[in-house]
Amino acid sequence: xxxxxxxxxTHAQIVIQPHAMVWAAVGxxxxxxxxxxxxxxxxxxPPSVTAVAADPIRGDERERVxxxxxxxxxxxxxxxxxxxxxxxxxxxxxxxxxxxTNIAEDYRFFRSAPRTAQAARDLxxxxxxxxxxxxxxxxxxxxxxxxxxxxxxxxxxxxxxGIVLAxxxxxxxxxxxxxxxxxxxxxxxxxxxxxxxxDQLAPLLAKYRRxxxxxxxxxxxxxxxxxxxxxxxxxxxxxxxxxxxxxxxLIRAHLPPLPAVTEWxxxxxxxxxxxVEASQQxxxxxxxxxxxxxxxxxxIREDAQANYEAAVVTDDAFGRAxxxxxxxxLAGITENRRRTGHPTxxxxxxxxxxxxxxxxxxxxxxxxxxxxDDPRLVCVVRDYRLIGGQTRVGLRVARGMNVPGVxxxxxxxxxxxxxxxxxxxGRRRAAMAERLRVLPWTHVEGGAAPATDPETPPTDLIRxxxxxx
Amino acid sequence: MSGTSQWAASNNSDGAVGDTTPGDTAYQRxxxxxxxxxxxxxxxxxxxxxxxxNPGCDRLAVHGAARIDTAAFARAxxxxxxxxxxSPLALANGVAFExxxxxxxxxxxxxxxTGAGWLLPGxxxxxxxxAAHPDIDSASLAxxxxxxxxxxxxxxxxxxxxxxxxxxxxxxxxxxxxxGGTVTIEPDCLVASATSGFYTPVEVKSFxxxxxxxxxxxxxxARMQAAVEVLALRDTTLSLAAAIGQRFDDEALxxxxxxxxxxxxxxxxxxxxxxxxxxxxxxxxxxRFLAGLRARVDRALTTRASAFxxxxxxxxxxxxxxxxxxxxxxxxxxxxxxxxxxxxxxPIVLGHAMEEAVGAVGTLPRLIALLEGREIVRTDDERRIxxxxxxxxxxxxxxxxxxx
Numbered sequence: 001x002x003x004x005x006x007x008x009x010t011h012a013q014i015v016i017q018p019h020a021m022v023w024a025a026v027g028x029x030x031x032x033x034x035x036x037x038x039x040x041x042x043x044x045x046p047p048s049v050t051a052v053a054a055d056p057i058r059g060d061e062r063e064r065v066x067x068x069x070x071x072x073x074x075x076x077x078x079x080x081x082x083x084x085x086x087x088x089x090x091x092x093x094x095x096x097x098x099x100x101t102n103i104a105e106d107y108r109f110f111r112s113a114p115r116t117a118q119a120a121r122d123l124x125x126x127x128x129x130x131x132x133x134x135x136x137x138x139x140x141x142x143x144x145x146x147x148x149x150x151x152x153x154x155x156x157x158x159x160x161x162g163i164v165l166a167x168x169x170x171x172x173x174x175x176x177x178x179x180x181x182x183x184x185x186x187x188x189x190x191x192x193x194x195x196x197x198x199d200q201l202a203p204l205l206a207k208y209r210r211x212x213x214x215x216x217x218x219x220x221x222x223x224x225x226x227x228x229x230x231x232x233x234x235x236x237x238x239x240x241x242x243x244x245x246x247x248x249x250l251i252r253a254h255l256p257p258l259p260a261v262t263e264w265x266x267x268x269x270x271x272x273x274x275x276v277e278a279s280q281q282x283x284x285x286x287x288x289x290x291x292x293x294x295x296x297x298x299x300i301r302e303d304a305q306a307n308y309e310a311a312v313v314t315d316d317a318f319g320r321a322x323x324x325x326x327x328x329x330l331a332g333i334t335e336n337r338r339r340t341g342h343p344t345x346x347x348x349x350x351x352x353x354x355x356x357x358x359x360x361x362x363x364x365x366x367x368x369x370x371x372x373d374d375p376r377l378v379c380v381v382r383d384y385r386l387i388g389g390q391t392r393v394g395l396r397v398a399r400g401m402n403v404p405g406v407x408x409x410x411x412x413x414x415x416x417x418x419x420x421x422x423x424x425x426g427r428r429r430a431a432m433a434e435r436l437r438v439l440p441w442t443h444v445e446g447g448a449a450p451a452t453d454p455e456t457p458p459t460d461l462i463r464x465x466x467x468x469x
Numbered sequence: 470m471s472g473t474s475q476w477a478a479s480n481n482s483d484g485a486v487g488d489t490t491p492g493d494t495a496y497q498r499x500x501x502x503x504x505x506x507x508x509x510x511x512x513x514x515x516x517x518x519x520x521x522x523n524p525g526c527d528r529l530a531v532h533g534a535a536r537i538d539t540a541a542f543a544r545a546x547x548x549x550x551x552x553x554x555x556s557p558l559a560l561a562n563g564v565a566f567e568x569x570x571x572x573x574x575x576x577x578x579x580x581x582x583t584g585a586g587w588l589l590p591g592x593x594x595x596x597x598x599x600a601a602h603p604d605i606d607s608a609s610l611a612x613x614x615x616x617x618x619x620x621x622x623x624x625x626x627x628x629x630x631x632x633x634x635x636x637x638x639x640x641x642x643x644x645x646x647x648x649g650g651t652v653t654i655e656p657d658c659l660v661a662s663a664t665s666g667f668y669t670p671v672e673v674k675s676f677x678x679x680x681x682x683x684x685x686x687x688x689x690x691a692r693m694q695a696a697v698e699v700l701a702l703r704d705t706t707l708s709l710a711a712a713i714g715q716r717f718d719d720e721a722l723x724x725x726x727x728x729x730x731x732x733x734x735x736x737x738x739x740x741x742x743x744x745x746x747x748x749x750x751x752x753x754x755x756x757r758f759l760a761g762l763r764a765r766v767d768r769a770l771t772t773r774a775s776a777f778x779x780x781x782x783x784x785x786x787x788x789x790x791x792x793x794x795x796x797x798x799x800x801x802x803x804x805x806x807x808x809x810x811x812x813x814x815x816p817i818v819l820g821h822a823m824e825e826a827v828g829a830v831g832t833l834p835r836l837i838a839l840l841e842g843r844e845i846v847r848t849d850d851e852r853r854i855x856x857x858x859x860x861x862x863x864x865x866x867x868x869x870x871x872x873x
Contacts, residue, residue: 010872029555030562032677033737102679106737154794154820177811194556202557288680317868324868325861359857 003176005149005167010317012255013308014136014144015265016043016247020088021076024239025099026232028056029191033102035065036192037232039240040072043090043247047240048072052232054208054225063113070119077122081276086137086268089126090243092161092188093142099190100138101127105287124285125275132301133308134264137272141246142188148255152176161188161242168249186238196235204228260311263422291443292436299428307420314372314419323416324358330369330393330415332356334407350397350406351382354413355390363393369415371407376400379415493645496763499770500535500648505778510538512647514654514701518693521758522799525791527769529800531779534766536648539801546782547805563675567657569739570673571597571636577741578634578658581733585743587662588633596620599637614639614653622709624667635659635668641708642701646763654701660731667706670698671731671743678734678742686798695730696751700759702726728752794821827854 024047025038034056041047051068053061080087091097104127107113107120129137146158151167158164162183170176187193192201208224289297312319313329323329332354339348363369363381371377377400384393395415397406407413441447458464510516512533520533532539540553554560570578575595582588598616602609617638623631640654659668672695676687703726710717717725728749736742769788770777778784785802792810794817796803810817814832816824829850830836838844839855846852 010869028558030559030675098682101682102677105679152819154818155822156794156797156820177808192556194552194554194559197556197558198554202561205558317872318865321861321865321868324864325857331864357860359853359860 003152003174004170004172005151005164007148007253007255008150008318009148009255009312011258011315012250012253013134013147013258013261013312014139014250015257015261016090016139016251017085017088017136019076019079019085020090020139020247021072022047022090022240022243022247023096023100024092024236024243025096025190026192026235026239027099027190029194029197031057032099032190033106035062035069035103037229037236038065038069039236040069041240043244047237050233050236052229052236054221054228055205055212058212059113063116066107066113066116066119070115070122073119073122077276080272084269084273086265086272087125088137088139090139090141090247092140092239092243092246093159094140095159095189096239097127097130097138097140101130108284109287121279121284125272128275128285129268129271133304134260134267134311135304136261136264136268139247141243141250145246145250148250148253153180160184161246162186165242165246165249186242187235188239188242192235196231200231201228204231258311258315260307260315260420263420291439295436296429296432299432300425303425303428306418306424307422310416310418310420313416314375320372320414320416324414325360327358327360327362328417329372330354330356330361330363330413331358332391332393332413334411334413335392335409337406337409348401350401352395352397352406352409354393354395354415356393357390361391361393367417368398369395369417370419371400371404372414372416374400374404375416375419377404377406496645496767497648497650500766502775503531503770503777503779503784504535504537504648505780507535507537507542507780509536509648510541512536512652514656514694514697515690517644517652517697517755517759518690519799520762521693521755523791523793523796524754524758524761526800527765528785528788528790528802528806530762530765531769531788532802534647534762535779537779542785543801543805546780546785547802549801549804551801553801559675566675566735566739566741567673570733570741575634575636581741581743582634582660582662585745587660587731587743593634594632595634595636596632597636598639610639610653613637614641617659618705618709621668621706622713624661625706625710625713625715631661633661640698640701640705642697642704644759644762646759646766652701654698656695656698656702657733659702667725668702669726669730670695670702671733672698673733675735678736678744683734690799691732692746692748692751693755695732695746696748696755699726699728699730699748699752700755792817830854 020043022041022043023038024040026036027034028036035053036056037052038049039047040049049068049072051065053065055061056065076087089100091100100123104120104124107116108124110117110120126138129135130140142159142161142164145161145164145168146155149164149168151158151164153163153167157180160183163180166179166183167176170179204224204227208221208228211221211224286293313323314320320329324331333356335353335355337350337352339350342349361384363384365381365383367381369379369381371379378398379395380398382394382396384391386392441449516533520529523529529539532542540551543549543551570581575597579588579593579595583590583593598613601616602612617635617640620631620635620638636658637655638659640656642652642654643650644652656670657673658671660671661668672691674687674691676684703722706726707717707722728747730746730748732744732746733741734744773787777787779788786809790802790806792803792806792815796806800806807818814834816827816830816833816836819833827833827836829848830839835844836854836858839846839851840858846855
């Protein structure tokens with residue numbers, strides 16, 4: 001049995017920018033938005049900032065560390081604005097991203113500490129972009145690598161960057177599990193190892209706090225703070241180097257980017273410049289969205305998810321094969337190509353059948369499918385029949401009967417559900433703006449349900465629901 | 470019939486806790502013999518909640534029923550490095566949070582309950598049972614238990630002078646499947662709300678309340694613990710009621726102590742937020758788990774030789790386990806179970822989805838042998854799985870050729 005990870009995509013879903021920043025940070029255990037130590041730097045370069053707070057709970061120490069973060073991020077954002085490119089931040093894993101989000105959420109309105117608030121506002125951009133599928137602003141490296149490689153481990157263990165790297169870089173003949181266990185010893189998340197806390201950090205922190213409480217001389221405080229810096233710096237260094245190693249792995253794989261990445265990058269630049277402009281006008285991301293904004297942002301995420309799925313199925317060979325195997329995509333041989341007169345108007349109706357051996361096909365009459373190799377051909381499922389071990393799916397051509405034309409009998413075709421539609425979001429936003437011009441009674445303070453007559457339900461329920469879309 | 474067993478019997482009708490008479494000494498002897506010289510570990514709400522996380526695992530059930538310290542066992546017998554204490558910094562945070570709540574005679578805690586409408590303003594009284602008997606020797610703990618029972622009995626009698634908040638009360642829960650048969654449960658506090666009149670358990674957790682982003686695993690653990698506390702409060706109340714001549718049927722008990730609890734979480738800084746939780750689902754799970762525990766453990770022990778003990782690696786491994794993908798998040802045996810599963814080539818080592826997809830084949834080496842044609846397909850399920858894999862290979866190769 002092959003004991004290593006295997007590349008499971010033919011195309012990369014993210015492109016590491018040459019100017020991407022590496023963010024290696026840890027907080028204090030039990031304080032999920034504290035920033036105890038951080039290293040920031042460009043990838044393929046040593047860290048440009050290494051900052052450690054002797055006690056991240058103390059306001060002055062926190063402000064000092066966040067000040068350094070704010071300086072780096074402000075300079076980076078200014079550099080990006082000047083060149084009209086979007087910034088990119090690389091973190092170890094989803095838990096590191098969660099830590100970053102907590103910082104952004106807790107401190108961006110922190111009026112008593114302006115530099116902390118500034119750094120948190122800058123980080124908010126990344127935290128807000130992260131949930132949008134296909135975004136290129138934050139690279140959560142463990143997730144990116146485990147998306148592009150399949151490891152011989154359960155998904156729950158693929159959240160540790162060190163483990164994922166051990167699986168990918170496992171040399172032939174090596175004991176993979178020994179490497180995994182070894183990698184597991186080094187925490188890759190945003191908190192330190194409990195054993196490290198007990199043996200090293202907690203005693204040093206207690207000494208420092210005692211010195212502060214007893215108002216020791218600055219030199220003594222400095223000495224104790226330095227001891228904390230000395231134990232914390234290697235912790236972030238390990239994260240920083242693991243990220244550099246992971247980025248190296250991703251780049252050395254030489255996966256060509258999905259065509260959709262170009263569009264995602266364009267969206268990223270637009271989102272970044274919009275954020276900068278809004279920030280200059282004093283607009284800030286709220287902690288909790290109001291109903292209308294929340295509805296728009298849900299639609300943005302939903303649309304991004306749909307486009308992401310469509311892009312992977314359309315352009316990634318493994319993605320398409322996976323879709324065929326799970327029955328989301330129809331793949332088979334065309335038969336019974338026919339052209340009949342239209343029953344009600346001029347012109348013809350083009351139909352054909354696709355005969356497939358797929359076991360778990362999920363199509364229903366009325367579903368719209370398009371030809372994967374030329375999505376201009378759009379068909380609607382008429383019916384399906386199970387004959388022996390095969391499924392015969394009847395299709396009616398809705399668009400593209402002339403160009404690219406109806407496939408000849410005996411051709412191998414793959415019919416997918418959708419291709420990325422980069423203009424759909426604009427249309428949906430316009431429709432939503434119209435629909436939400438007046439907020440529904442459910443979201444208005446003191447709003448009362450409109451009087452309805454339960455005796456006379458709508459005659460066409462489907463149409464009544466469609467109107468609400 | 471005693472209060473506890475009466476309640477146990479009544480609960481049996483709808484799938485509940487009690488599953489045996491407390492005097493079943495043969496079962497208790499079997500447990501003691503199996504545990505042999507291993508020291509007893511305290512069992513509380515946290516341990517019961519952890520056992521219920523994987524109700525299909527005999528190994529965890531037997532160790533839990535015999536009250537074995539699983540972390541110490543993993544370190545000593547399995548040679549696994551298990552950290553049970555967590556970070557001292559995180560623990561200190563939790564302690565600091567509790568201290569903040571109890572500041573100025575628990576004024577922040579009282580304000581929290583008053584603000585949420587649980588207590589009437591100006592009428593709240595607070596008692597810290599652990600502060601009244603601060604030692605942790607058995608006599609002191611027994612006195613805490615006695616004090617709690619006295620307050621509960623007073624409240625049952627309708628005495629208006631009973632405290633509204635009892636901090637670190639000690640309750641008992643009869644679980645005949647466990648060695649000793651009774652578990653002591655210590656909820657963070659019991660609150661007698663202004664509306665219900667009787668106490669409701671409240672859990673205090675120091676993890677941050679981040680709304681929908683709050684760690685679901687942490688929340689799930691808190692809910693399971695709270696469910697155990699509701700059961701313990703009902704059990705203790707029922708035994709007290711019997712002692713003072715009151716009778717409660719199942720429905721009346723549920724009216725008195727509903728399937729609800731409180732959860733206090735931290736917000737930014739050391740601010741607290743109170744949530745009211747419905748734990749009906751967790752109560753059902755916990756009752757079902759405890760009801761089946763005795764039979765499960767008994768079956769695991771009686772099918773073995775009389776000299777069987779679990780204090781050895783062979784004894785431990787001879788008890789069937791049910792490894793799941795999330796075992797690592799709560800079980801000290803997970804890494805050794807996973808290593809054994811990997812040696813045996815069980816599909817669970819690749820995750821739950823893979824186990825579901827190819828579990829019918831048995832092991833991964835057999836799956837590979839079937840795919841390579843070295844072994845013969847025996848069942849329809851195997852045929853379907855092999856066909857799906859071969860199909861996937863063909864389709865992937867076709868797609869790879871397409872993109873060149």
